[in-house]
Amino acid sequence: MKIDFANLPKAYLEHKEEFDNAISSVVETSGFIMGPVVNELEKKLSEFTSCNHAISCSNGTDALLLAMMALGIGAGDEVITTPFTFIATAETIAFLGATPVFVDIEEDSYNIDTTKIEEKITSKTKAIMPVSLYGQIADMDPINEIAAKYKLAVIEDGAQSFGATYKGKKSCNVSTIGTTSFFPAKPLGCFGDGGAVFTNDDDLAEKMKSMRIHGQTKRYHHKYIGMGGRLDALQAAVLNVKIDNYDNDVRRRQEVASRYSELLNGKLITPIVLKDRTSVWAQYSIRVNDREEIQLKLKEKGIPSAVHYPKPLHLQECFKYLGYKIGDFPISEIVSNEIMSLPMNPYLTKEEQEYICKELITLI
Structure with a gap:
């Protein structure tokens, strides 16, 4: 697939x-x-x-x-x-x-x-x-x-x-x-x-x-x-x-996100939408250890992934002049090392998501 x-x-x-x-x-x-x-x-x-x-x-x-x-x-x-x-x-x-x-x-x-x-x-x-x-x-x-x-x-x-x-x-x-x-x-x-x-x-x-x-x-x-x-x-x-047609697209994105969360429940850190909000799920981003290895193995199975974002801004070379260092924003640093986005669009089928999650869980 x-x-x-x-x-x-x-x-x-x-x-x-x-x-x-x-x-x-x-x-x-x-x-x-x-x-x-x-x-x-x-x-x-x-x-x-x-x-x-x-x-x-x-x-x-x-x-x-x-x-x-x-x-x-x-x-x-x-x-x-x-x-x-x-x-x-x-x-x-x-x-x-x-x-x-x-x-x-x-x-x-x-x-x-x-x-x-x-x-x-x-x-x-x-x-x-x-x-x-x-x-x-x-x-x-x-x-x-x-x-x-x-x-x-x-x-x-x-x-x-x-x-x-x-x-x-x-x-x-x-x-x-x-x-x-x-x-x-x-x-x-x-x-x-x-x-x-x-x-x-x-x-x-x-x-x-x-x-x-x-x-x-x-x-x-x-x-x-x-x-x-x-x-x-x-x-x-x-x-x-x-x-x-956007309301329908958003509804379908939300259905895709809900299905991911059900399939991955308890297996790893999945995204949370707070009670007073709704999300349009620009990304469905999970957190994993050994991210590069997992991405490579998923790619071999025909499953693309992405990282949004691998390096926080305070550690980017262009902002070196601001004087920030590693440890200044620890949550951002931890998340940037673990975050990984799974395929997200309104057209993902149940079968595709089941395949993605099955292959992912075997790697965790």
Whole structure:
């Protein structure tokens, strides 16, 4: 048996006619940048999240940049975040000249440990950037309470959690600004790069709309320093098809995750979704010893796997200047050495999952 990790070909074939028609429509009109297709997507994104403003952009990394630029974050500022995430989270902070200040994670959710945030706040702190990792939203209530106490903004990095809920509210609508990614392998992915920012603040929304088109307020009139951060219409057309079917995709991902947990129950450390939340299962990540050997043996059986993420950010060479060392964030370090993601997509069959888990259990 050979199993596909994300099964992007199946995602295309399931709605092939709709995708082909949507893409052909854009090509025929030659409206490749912005326009009605993008406007339609932004309306759907806003309705889906119940957030007043959904602003599409070029990718999830640029979404983080737009959020921080709109908040005026730059040289000399500090942003509190987690070291256990994809590099874009902290990379964008550093790119703007600000300093990422790391806080360790919870061992059950793998999200930022909210009890350790307040001690890291200084006069230079401008924002808190929790990451909603693997599809589950971080514990936003205490984060927002701390932020209100110190008059800080909160940016949810929801690149992996679009569609998840926290106490009934959707990801990207639980903070000052929410961001997400539509990278193809995300739960809601396009056929290239794409992203979006979300806010209920009218002024921030107008600023981010302007900043994604080089700070323009009208053609060739530039109020802000911005970027070329637009989402192209072809990707918007794909996402318009996908978001109409997204609730069903999320339901199927949740069924796949539940089946994994049943099959692996008690055999190893499986992911936990906390009671006040739902997950969209961007990844189904277990923890194992001898990870490389297990991955190699699974590969020989036609079972792909991945590691998200093998080295926490505080130990990455590019952040050496921050002065962190091994032992500073022990939970992140332990998890990064043990974490391993199994195939996760809406199309995994019961037989495939039984095969994956049977082969995995023999290796534990």
